[in-house]
Amino acid sequence: MIELTDTNSAQIAAEFIRARTRAGSPAMGMVMTLIVVVDEDEAEAAMEAARQAAHEHPARVLGVILGDGRGVPVVNAQVGTGAGWTGETALIRLQGEVVKHPESVVLPLLLPDSPVAIWWPANPPVDPAADPLGALAQRRITDAASTTRGKTKAIHVQCSSYAVGNTDLAWTRLTPWRALLAAALDQHPLKVTAASVTSERISPSADLLAAWLTDRLRVSVKRASSTGPGITSVVLETRDGPISITRYDGRLATFSSPGRPDRPIALKRREVPELLAEELRRLDEDDVYAATARRLAKMQHSSP
Amino acid sequence: MTTTRPSHGENPLRDPEDRRLPRVAGPCGMVLFGVTGDLSRRKVMPAVYDLANRGLLPPGFSLVGFARRDWANQDFAQIVHDSVKQYARTEFREEVWKQLAEGFRFVPGDFTDDIAFEHLGRTIDELDLVRGTGGNHAFYLAIPPAFFGDVVGQLQEHGLAQPSEESWRRVVVEKPFGHDLESARELNAVLAKVFPPGEIFRIDHYLGKETVQNILAMRFANTMFEPIWNSNYVDHVQITMAEDIGIGGRAGYYDGIGAARDVIQNHLLQLMSLIAMEEPAAFDAESLRIEKQKVLRSVVLPRRLDLTTARGQYAPGWAGGQKANGFLDEEGIKNSSTTETYAAIKLHVDSRRWAGVPFYLRTGKRLARRVTEVAVMFKRAPWLPFSAVSTEDLTQNALVIRIQPDEGMTLRFGSKVPGTAMEIRDVNMDFAYGGSFTEASPEAYERLILDVLLGDPPLFPRHEEVELSWKILDPVLEHWARKGKPDQYPSGTWGPESADKMLARDGRAWRRA
Numbered sequence: 001m002i003e004l005t006d007t008n009s010a011q012i013a014a015e016f017i018r019a020r021t022r023a024g025s026p027a028m029g030m031v032m033t034l035i036v037v038v039d040e041d042e043a044e045a046a047m048e049a050a051r052q053a054a055h056e057h058p059a060r061v062l063g064v065i066l067g068d069g070r071g072v073p074v075v076n077a078q079v080g081t082g083a084g085w086t087g088e089t090a091l092i093r094l095q096g097e098v099v100k101h102p103e104s105v106v107l108p109l110l111l112p113d114s115p116v117a118i119w120w121p122a123n124p125p126v127d128p129a130a131d132p133l134g135a136l137a138q139r140r141i142t143d144a145a146s147t148t149r150g151k152t153k154a155i156h157v158q159c160s161s162y163a164v165g166n167t168d169l170a171w172t173r174l175t176p177w178r179a180l181l182a183a184a185l186d187q188h189p190l191k192v193t194a195a196s197v198t199s200e201r202i203s204p205s206a207d208l209l210a211a212w213l214t215d216r217l218r219v220s221v222k223r224a225s226s227t228g229p230g231i232t233s234v235v236l237e238t239r240d241g242p243i244s245i246t247r248y249d250g251r252l253a254t255f256s257s258p259g260r261p262d263r264p265i266a267l268k269r270r271e272v273p274e275l276l277a278e279e280l281r282r283l284d285e286d287d288v289y290a291a292t293a294r295r296l297a298k299m300q301h302s303s304p
Numbered sequence: 305m306t307t308t309r310p311s312h313g314e315n316p317l318r319d320p321e322d323r324r325l326p327r328v329a330g331p332c333g334m335v336l337f338g339v340t341g342d343l344s345r346r347k348v349m350p351a352v353y354d355l356a357n358r359g360l361l362p363p364g365f366s367l368v369g370f371a372r373r374d375w376a377n378q379d380f381a382q383i384v385h386d387s388v389k390q391y392a393r394t395e396f397r398e399e400v401w402k403q404l405a406e407g408f409r410f411v412p413g414d415f416t417d418d419i420a421f422e423h424l425g426r427t428i429d430e431l432d433l434v435r436g437t438g439g440n441h442a443f444y445l446a447i448p449p450a451f452f453g454d455v456v457g458q459l460q461e462h463g464l465a466q467p468s469e470e471s472w473r474r475v476v477v478e479k480p481f482g483h484d485l486e487s488a489r490e491l492n493a494v495l496a497k498v499f500p501p502g503e504i505f506r507i508d509h510y511l512g513k514e515t516v517q518n519i520l521a522m523r524f525a526n527t528m529f530e531p532i533w534n535s536n537y538v539d540h541v542q543i544t545m546a547e548d549i550g551i552g553g554r555a556g557y558y559d560g561i562g563a564a565r566d567v568i569q570n571h572l573l574q575l576m577s578l579i580a581m582e583e584p585a586a587f588d589a590e591s592l593r594i595e596k597q598k599v600l601r602s603v604v605l606p607r608r609l610d611l612t613t614a615r616g617q618y619a620p621g622w623a624g625g626q627k628a629n630g631f632l633d634e635e636g637i638k639n640s641s642t643t644e645t646y647a648a649i650k651l652h653v654d655s656r657r658w659a660g661v662p663f664y665l666r667t668g669k670r671l672a673r674r675v676t677e678v679a680v681m682f683k684r685a686p687w688l689p690f691s692a693v694s695t696e697d698l699t700q701n702a703l704v705i706r707i708q709p710d711e712g713m714t715l716r717f718g719s720k721v722p723g724t725a726m727e728i729r730d731v732n733m734d735f736a737y738g739g740s741f742t743e744a745s746p747e748a749y750e751r752l753i754l755d756v757l758l759g760d761p762p763l764f765p766r767h768e769e770v771e772l773s774w775k776i777l778d779p780v781l782e783h784w785a786r787k788g789k790p791d792q793y794p795s796g797t798w799g800p801e802s803a804d805k806m807l808a809r810d811g812r813a814w815r816r817a
Contacts, residue, residue, distance in 0.1 A: 182317040183328045252399035255363045260436040265363045266399040287321040
């Protein structure tokens with residue numbers, strides 16, 4: 001890691017090239033730029049998660065720490081390659097007036113031609129697509145579950161401001177559940193008459209799952225609370241009896257369906273790097289999330 | 305946005321736009337014959353676990369082992385457990401294991417034992433009932449081909465090969481698919497008597513490799529390669545599969561088979577057909593097969609096989625810093641064995657695209673290093689504005705597709721040496737598949753087993769291709785059987801001198817792979 005103090009984008013870019021030459025100019029094959037917008041306290045954990053996700057998607061990772069917006073503008077950066085990274089990394093700290101213009105720092109550092117993704121590990125902007133940094137990216141990843149301010153509403157806020165390219169890790173966490181539910185209906189091609197989702201009290205994933213089921217099955221979906229962790233059960237009612245998936249330990253679920261014995265099925269809660277890697281796998285619009293987000297926003301409006 | 309309502313009978317939770325949802329196999333089970341073999345323990349069982357770990361197996365997936373062992377279900381589970389612990393690609397997780405382990409069954413018996421197959425039938429029925437496998441079962445024959453007849457005969461006799469309404473029964477076999485055209489036909493007849501062609505899955509694990517599938521993506525999803533992919537620009541093509549190990553403990557299998565039957569007939573000819581084929585109409589089994597067959601059908605052998613083929617046996621020597629003994633000294637190999645451990649052949653493809661472009665195929669054991677790659681060697685530039693001296697170090701442009709290890713692509717072209725007046729030298733541009741994409745590239749067997757369970761056949765060779773491959777190879781094998789014996793080459797080198805001479809006659813040389 002090279003420390004650059006009171007620097008600018010050109011110097012950071014020059015350091016990238018120097019670092020690469022020092023490493024013997026290895027072929028890097030970086031496929032994207034990943035911007036991570038973090039607070040000072042979470043920076044280390046977030047960069048570590050990005051590093052692990054970068055194993056699957058070699059990227060230039062730009063960590064941006066937005067500091068105090070008052071005073072003289074200062075740009076400091078730590079630049080590095082190698083040492084466990086499959087790409088390049090810079091952790092950029094902004095202070096003073098430049099905090100209002102972070103895109104001016106980041107824009108020159110985007111890799112040519114390749115896609116840009118941005119991730120807010122916590123507290124995302126209310127409208128990510130309108131955010132100056134968010135506007136640079138075609139994939140904007142928020143995480144409603146790790147929001148510290150206004151947690152109950154966080155996913156609704158994100159869904160209301162949905163724009164093409166937005167996605168939330170609360171949705172990513174659902175993929176195994178959704179795969180299992182879809183597989184259940186493959187096995188039992190029955191009409192679902194009602195459904196319910198039970199989860200810990202605040203669970204953006206459960207809200208999205210209920211919205212998805214409502215949207216796809218056109219039935220009302222009941223929400224219930226449990227002690228968690230996360231989502232603990234999903235039940236689809238059919239004429240032959242309920243199809244249910246229950247998971248009380250966050251690891252091993254039980255799959256029950258009409259006329260069949262209960263079967264255990266692995267359904268482990270996944271860690272952030274894994275979620276991030278899934279999110280970066282496809283960079284075009286996620287139509288199903290779009291429909292679900294719109295549905296959730298609508299459900300919110302119609303409920304008292 | 306309005307989502308389209310699913311029509312009756314479709315799963316409302318499925319949406320073709322929903323590409324996050326993995327292709328999970330429907331309710332099904334697998335019956336594994338030859339549980340104790342290397343293939344089962346090193347490849348098949350770990351792949352099943354890895355699939356489960358990635359959430360791609362249906363709840364209730366069941367694995368039945370069949371072997372002549374006095375085992376109970378738990379003993380079989382222990383064997384799978386050990387194999388998974390040792391060979392699985394993904395980490396061992398207790399909850400995944402629990403999900404799988406409930407579906408393990410073991411049926412002891414001989415391949416000719418009627419009682420055992422009745423027992424197998426009852427086991428499958430029981431699984432359909434308690435595990436919900438829905439009557440869908442794949443029979444994986446990880447056993448020597450000599451026993452295929454017994455097993456599929458028994459399956460038919462006991463009604464195990466016939467699916468009931470809306471379910472399937474499939475059979476999976478591994479190479480070798482015969483040892484010449486005639487035996488391949490016999491083998492196919494045995495399978496085809498019992499299973500329809502669409503339910504027979506022949507595993508050529510090379511075709512399950514990501515880089516091999518990437519050959520199609522590279523050729524047909526890009527514009528820059530296809531215009532030069534013909535005899536106007538290509539000088540010749542070299543396809544290499546080299547192994548650094550000897551035959552190990554496989555003398556019984558290898559003696560009498562040899563390198564050409566073991567590798568060229570299947571892997572190399574399949575690779576060649578992917579490199580040489582025309583654009584398929586779609587990426588489905590039928591379209592791919594048509595194109596591959598067209599290539600194989602238009603392959604012709606040179607007239608003088610003595611000048612255009614080479615074969616060898618590894619002699620004692622030093623390989624990678626270790627002393628290695630020769631093929632004839634291996635345990636279980638007779639001193640007079642004429643089985644080749646190195647084989648090289650030259651082929652022509654009689655088509656407008658490839659007329660005059662030779663394809664050189666070679667494979668061998670105990671070569672300098674383990675590598676599989678396809679090198680497309682381009683013609684030299686017709687005229688250079690530079691002096692002969694300045695281009696002394698410049699050879700041919702080359703595009704190398706590296707299949708294993710270090711999957712990826714290398715492009716070789718000339719570049720000016722800095723500081724000189726005008727000195728031009730070869731440089732390499734590298735694309736490492738593992739670097740640009742996932743570290744966690746699935747194993748070929750995972751992909752292929754999942755495809756079997758999904759009933760998705762594009763990556764499996766059909767018997768027509770197998771037979772065409774034998775038609776190409778048979779004259780070479782006959783020529784070799786008639787005349788002489790393999791040349792000796794020291795272990796740890798790049799093969800016999802005769803192979804170098806074979807290319808030197810054409811004014812070419814093998815790449816150092």
